Amino acid sequence: MALSPKDVKALVEAAVETRDVEIGCDDCLAQVADYAERQLVGHEVPEALRLVAHHLQDCPECHEEYEALLDALRAET
Numbered sequence: 215m216a217l218s219p220k221d222v223k224a225l226v227e228a229a230v231e232t233r234d235v236e237i238g239c240d241d242c243l244a245q246v247a248d249y250a251e252r253q254l255v256g257h258e259v260p261e262a263l264r265l266v267a268h269h270l271q272d273c274p275e276c277h278e279e280y281e282a283l284l285d286a287l288r289a290e291t
């Protein structure tokens with residue numbers, strides 16, 4: 215997989231921003247439903263949920279879960 219310089223810069227910045235705080239899959243999955251709902255309605259994402267967003271970028275498994283949740287939420291509305 216080839217990354218453009220812009221992608222690399224974004225990755226580096228994301229890594230620097232969250233250097234001290236990282237969450238694991240358990241924490242991510244505990245909050246991902248809340249995160250998905252906020253995304254769907256366009257609410258602002260609080261600081262705590264930014265960690266979820268960051269984890270989702272790094273973790274394909276949780277991202278898959280997130281996508282499934284979004285689909286489920288969209289189906290409800």
Ligand SMILES: [Zn+2]
Pocket residue numbers: 238239240242269273275276277
């Ligand atoms: Zn994960």
